[in-house]
Structures are given as C-alpha cells and as structure tokens.
Amino acid sequence: MYYKEWIKTRWYLLLMFLATSGFAGYCLLRLHRVALIKGMGHMWEIMLTHDVVFVDYLKFVPLVAGLLLAFVQFVPEMYHKCLKLTLHLPVSHLKVVTQMLSFGVIAILACDVLNFVILWSYLHEVMAYELWSRCLLTALPWYMAGLAAYLLASWTILEPNWRRRVFNLLVSLLVIKIYFICDAPASYNSFLPVLLVFTLALLILNWISIARFKEGKE
Amino acid sequence: MESVISCQHLTHYYGKRKIYEDLSFEVPQGRILGLLGKNGTGKTTTINILSGYLKPRSGVCRIFGSDIQQMDPLLRRRIGLLIEGHVQYQFMNIEQIERFYAQFYPGQWRKDAYYELMAKLKVAPKQKISRMSCGQRSQVALGLILAQNPDLLVLDDFSIGLDPGYRRLFVDYLREFVKAENKTVFLTSHIIQDMERLVDDCIIMDYGSILTQQPLQQILDTFHRFTCTVPEGYELHLSDAGLYHPAVIRNHFEVYSFLPADEVRQRLLKAGFPLQGELSSENLSLEDAFIGLTGKY
Numbered sequence: 001m002y003y004k005e006w007i008k009t010r011w012y013l014l015l016m017f018l019a020t021s022g023f024a025g026y027c028l029l030r031l032h033r034v035a036l037i038k039g040m041g042h043m044w045e046i047m048l049t050h051d052v053v054f055v056d057y058l059k060f061v062p063l064v065a066g067l068l069l070a071f072v073q074f075v076p077e078m079y080h081k082c083l084k085l086t087l088h089l090p091v092s093h094l095k096v097v098t099q100m101l102s103f104g105v106i107a108i109l110a111c112d113v114l115n116f117v118i119l120w121s122y123l124h125e126v127m128a129y130e131l132w133s134r135c136l137l138t139a140l141p142w143y144m145a146g147l148a149a150y151l152l153a154s155w156t157i158l159e160p161n162w163r164r165r166v167f168n169l170l171v172s173l174l175v176i177k178i179y180f181i182c183d184a185p186a187s188y189n190s191f192l193p194v195l196l197v198f199t200l201a202l203l204i205l206n207w208i209s210i211a212r213f214k215e216g217k218e
Numbered sequence: 219m220e221s222v223i224s225c226q227h228l229t230h231y232y233g234k235r236k237i238y239e240d241l242s243f244e245v246p247q248g249r250i251l252g253l254l255g256k257n258g259t260g261k262t263t264t265i266n267i268l269s270g271y272l273k274p275r276s277g278v279c280r281i282f283g284s285d286i287q288q289m290d291p292l293l294r295r296r297i298g299l300l301i302e303g304h305v306q307y308q309f310m311n312i313e314q315i316e317r318f319y320a321q322f323y324p325g326q327w328r329k330d331a332y333y334e335l336m337a338k339l340k341v342a343p344k345q346k347i348s349r350m351s352c353g354q355r356s357q358v359a360l361g362l363i364l365a366q367n368p369d370l371l372v373l374d375d376f377s378i379g380l381d382p383g384y385r386r387l388f389v390d391y392l393r394e395f396v397k398a399e400n401k402t403v404f405l406t407s408h409i410i411q412d413m414e415r416l417v418d419d420c421i422i423m424d425y426g427s428i429l430t431q432q433p434l435q436q437i438l439d440t441f442h443r444f445t446c447t448v449p450e451g452y453e454l455h456l457s458d459a460g461l462y463h464p465a466v467i468r469n470h471f472e473v474y475s476f477l478p479a480d481e482v483r484q485r486l487l488k489a490g491f492p493l494q495g496e497l498s499s500e501n502l503s504l505e506d507a508f509i510g511l512t513g514k515y
Contacts, residue, residue: 004318008309080305084271089322090295216272 001096004086005073005103012072016065017111023061024118027054032122040126053135053185055119062146063176065111069104070153078157083213097210101203104150112143138185140192144199145179151202152176158209160218168209175202220247222370222402223268228277230263237263238426241277245419250396250403252413252434254508255423261406262302265374268404269299281370295323298368302375304359308348312336312358315347316365323366332365335391353384360388364395371396373405377412385409389416414504422511429511434504441507443500444482445472448492458485463513474502474510 031054035043046052077083086100087093116136123132152172159165179195182188188195223245230237237260245251255261266272267279270286279286284293307315320327339354347355356376363371371392377385389412396403407413413420414434421431430437448471456464456473461482464473475482479499486493502510 003321004307004310007314007318008307076307076309079308080303081301082305082307084269084299084301085305085307087271088269088294088297088299090291090293091322092291214271214273216266 001089001091001099002103005100008076009069009072009103009107012069013107013111016069016107017114020061020065020111020115021118023058024055024115027057028119028122030054030057035126044127044131047131047134051185053138055135055139058115058139059142059180062108062112062115062143063149063179066108066146066148066150067153069108070150070157073100073104074154074157083158087210087214093210093214094207097206098203101151101154101206104154105147105203108147108150112146115143134186137189137192138187141179141188141195144192144195145176148179148199148202149176151199151206155202155205155209158206158213160209160213160216164212164217168205221245222247223279223281223404225264225268225279226277228264228267228274228279230260230267230272230274236426238423241428243421243428243431245402245404247402248400249418250393250405250416251419251421252417253404253406253421253423254410254413255406256425256512259423259425261423262374265302265372265404265406268372269297295326295366296369298363298366298371300359300363300371300373300376303378304352304356304376306347306355306359306362309346311344311346312339312341313343315358315362319362319366326367328365328367331367332361335361335364338387352379353381356380356384356388360391364391367399369401371401371403371405373403373407375406375408377407377409385412392416410505410508411503420504422508424512437507438502438504440476441474441502441510442479443472443474443502443506443510444479445470445498445500446496447471447494449494452492456486456489456491458489461485462510474507 031043043054047054077086086096089096116139119136119139120132123135127135149172152168152175156165156168156172159168221244223243225244226242228241229239241260241264253261253264263272267274268281268286270289273287281289282293282296284290307318310318316329316332320329335357339350339357341350341354347358350358356379373392376388376392380388392403393416395401403417405413405417417434419431419433420437422429447469448466450469452466452469452471454464454466454471460475460477462474464471473482473486477485479497483493483497486497
C-alpha cells in the first residue's frame with residue numbers, strides 16, 4: 001500500500017520538504033540578518049519585552065502543506081471512484097485506510113521534524129534554552145494544525161455525499177480554528193498534550209467516510 | 219450445479235424511488251451471465267451491491283457462500299472486479315501497477331498473462347495510464363484481471379468507450395480465458411452484440427423486476443417476433459401476459475412471444491384480433507429479443 005502512496009505523492013513530498021524547509025530557513029535568515037545589524041542582545045530583549053518569536057512566517061505553512069498532501073493523496077482515489085479498487089484489495093478495509101493515512105501522517109511528521117531540526121540547529125546556538133524552546137513551542141500548534149488539516153481534508157474528500165462534504169468542510173474550519181485561537185507565544189504549552197491526542201483522534205473520522213462510501217451513501 | 223453468486227430477495231430504493239423489489243437470482247459456477255436492462259433498471263446498482271459498495275435496503279447477496287457485507291477480505295482474492303470505464307490508478311504506469319497488484323495475490327499472480335496482453339499495446343512501459351486511450355486502459359484493466367486469475371469476474375459495462383476493434387479484442391481474450399479456466403463471470407454491457415458473442419446466460423431486467431433469466435441459446439431458440447397485416451386504421455386492444463409489446467404501425471402488426479406460433483395464433487383469435495392471412499414468425503438476434511422483451515420506449 002505504501003508503494004502506491006509513494007508513487008502518487010513522491011513529487012509533492014519533495015516539494016513539501018523543500019518548501020517548508022525553505023520557509024524555516026527564511027525565518028532564520030531574517031533573524032540572522034537583524035541580529036547582525038542590531039546584535040543578538042537586542043533580539044533577546046525584543047523577544048522578552050514584545051512577545052516576538054521570529055518564526056511567525058511559518059504560521060500557516062504546515063496547514064497549507066497538510067491540506068495539499070490530502071488533496072494529492074485522496075483526490076486521485078475519488079476520481080472515477082478509484083477507491084473501489086483500493087477497497088477491493090484482499091486486505092481489511094480498516095487496515096487499508098489506516099495504512100494510507102499513516103503514510104501521510106508519517107510524511108508530515110518527518111517534514112515537521114526536519115523543520116524543527118533546522119530551526120533548533122540555529123536557534124540553540126544563538127539563544128538561551130528558555131528562548132529557543134519558546135520559539136519552538138509556539139510553532140508546535142501550527143505544525144499540529146498541519147496534521148489536523150491533513151486528516152480533516154482527507155475526511156472531507158473521502159466522504160461520498162456532496163452535501164455531507166460541505167458539512168465536513170464547515171466542521172473542519174471550526175476545528176482548525178482551535179489551533180489559531182491565541183497568537184501569544186507559548187500560550188498553548190499546557191494544552192499541547194491534549195491537543196496532540198485530539199489531533200491524532202481525528203484519524204477516526206476517516207473511517208466514518210470509508211464506511212459511508214462502502215454503504216453507497218451518495 | 220453449485221452457485222457462485224446467490225442473491226435473494228433484494229430490495230433497493232434511492233430515496234423514495236424504487237429500483238427493484240424482491241429480486242432473486244443465482245449464477246452457477248463456470249457460466250458467463252450477462253445482465254441486460256435499459257438505463258435506470260438497476261444494473262449498476264446490482265453490480266455495486268455485488269461488489270460490496272452498496273448496502274441493499276433488504277435481502278442478501280452471497281458470493282462463494284459468504285455474505286458480501288461480512289466477507290473475509292481474503293475471499294476478495296478470488297473475485298476480479300472491473301469498474302465501469304475501465305478505471306485504474308491513473309498515476310501509475312503499466313510496470314508500476316503490475317508490481318503494486320502482484321504483492322496482494324501471492325501464489326496466484328500471473329505476471330506473464332499481463333505482459334502478454336501489454337505487448338499488444340503500443341505504449342512505452344513508462345507511459346502513465348492517465349495518458350492512455352480508453353481502449354488501451356481497457357487492456358490494462360483486463361490484463362490485471364487475467365494476472366489476478368480470479369474464480370469470479372464481475373465486469374461493469376466493459377464495452378463503454380471502446381471502439382469495435384478493442385471491444386472484439388476484449389471479448390475474445392475474456393472468453394478464451396474464462397472457458398479455458400472454467401471461470402464464472404457476471405457482467406453488464408450496453409453493447410448487446412458483444413453480449414451475444416460472450417454470455418451463456420442472460421438476465422433481462424425491467425424497471426423493478428427481472429423479466430427473464432435463461433440460457434442465451436434458449437432465448438434465441440424460443441423467443442420470436444410474429445408479424446401479420448391488419449386492416450388500415452385498426453386500433454389495438456390486446457392484453458396477454460404471454461404476448462410482449464404488441465404494436466401496430468399502419469397496417470403492420472407485430473408481437474413478441476416465447477410461445478409457439480400456433481399458440482400465439484390461438485390467443486390472438488381468442489382475443490378477437492382480426493388476423494388476416496399468415497402469421498409470420500422470425501428468429502431474433504439478442505438485441506431484437508431484448509427490445510421485444512423490454513419495449514422500444
């Protein structure tokens with residue numbers, strides 16, 4: 001199953017890894033340029049007094065990346081109901097869907113880890129632990145939003161009924177809003193474990209879409 | 219003979235619209251059964267129910283004795299499915315798609331059968347399926363089914379979008395494979411001439427029910443068109459369950475029936491029909507028989 005998903009998404013995955021890494025690199029370049037002119041002490045001061053984290057450019061990047069991955073992965077499945085072929089394979093439907101989604105989740109997590117490694121590798125050299133961890137923890141809900149966007153978009157795309165698809169879309173928008181309620185840096189810190197569990201639980205929604213597809217709820 | 223497919227008392231509605239009620243049929247092992255019907259009579263609905271993508275409102279369908287809705291996934295190894303329009307994964311090329319499917323059918327996958335058919339296609343091995351013509355895609359879909367080597371083939375409107383050459387290639391390859399390996403086939407098609415070359419048995423559906431299920435040869439041998447002349451201006455008032463779609467055009471009368479000519483003559487006379495001269499009887503092609511049974515409109 002992973003082979004099929006790889007064939008389908010490999011060029012997009014390359015683009016996703018390059019683009020998100022590029023955005024992360026751009027944030028650091030911006031920070032580095034200002035630090036060269038004003039000095040790193042000035043940067044620390046701004047971070048502490050003005051609640052700035054210097055990674056704001058990344059805010060919606062994981063969201064867009066997750067959405068596009070869901071499109072690239074699941075629109076071809078729904079094209080001419082190609083999903084019927086996938087569900088006709090001699091494997092349990094639960095396993096098929098879980099494998100398809102786990103491919104996407106692993107790809108997004110790998111991309112996220114790469115982004116965090118890029119950010120950490122520079123930030124920990126120029127900032128105190130409290131400051132660089134604040135930057136990364138601020139960005140973490142945005143990356144979870146990317147994962148949520150992927151799972152919610154796949155839930156919507158796999159839904160066989162158009163009216164229900166619109167409903168799913170509206171619910172998805174409300175759910176995504178949760179990840180962007182508060183702009184203050186590190187404001188989600190105490191909520192992060194719950195948010196992570198909630199995000200992964202969104203996977204279950206996709207099984208509902210598949211069950212409805214199987215019952216012919218068009 | 220053992221039944222590979224057994225559907226009992228199927229009833230299905232789309233919203234409030236009845237598709238059919240209490241529909242029952244069986245497909246014996248080793249037979250090629252064609253499902254014929256006008257648009258909207260429920261052919262694709264039946265295929266969807268059979269392939270497990272539609273839950274009927276009531277009734278049960280069994281394949282190899284197993285209820286489709288609770289089928290063991292491994293049993294799907296024995297069922298080859300062709301989706302309407304020869305749909306396959308568009309983003310793959312012919313090598314990738316073969317490699318992908320092969321892993322799911324260990325011990326039964328026939329790579330050679332697939333590549334034998336692919337050799338007839340004038341496509342590069344790396345050409346994506348999305349860039350193939352409908353005819354070429356149909357051969358890829360057929361090649362994959364031949365490689366899967368299933369015991370039962372379910373084919374939904376296999377002739378759609380194919381030119382006569384590809385249709386003939388598809389039918390000939392399929393028939394040779396099915397007869398040589400004693401496979402069972404359940405199929406639908408809009409092109410009835412193809413069915414005539416391929417099927418052993420026919421189910422002809424009308425809105426809401428099955429009109430007849432018989433061996434093809436039996437239909438061709440026993441179902442006839444009867445014609446005669448009638449007085450100009452004659453208004454037809456004929457209602458007999460054994461006489462299908464009687465019609466008068468000017469002074470020409472026609473009716474279809476499974477009954478022998480004498481029986482038809484007697485029934486017409488009994489109904490007060492102004493029979494003048496001889497009642498001619500004609501043998502029919504499957505397409506004519508289909509129209510005779512379902513009507514022109």
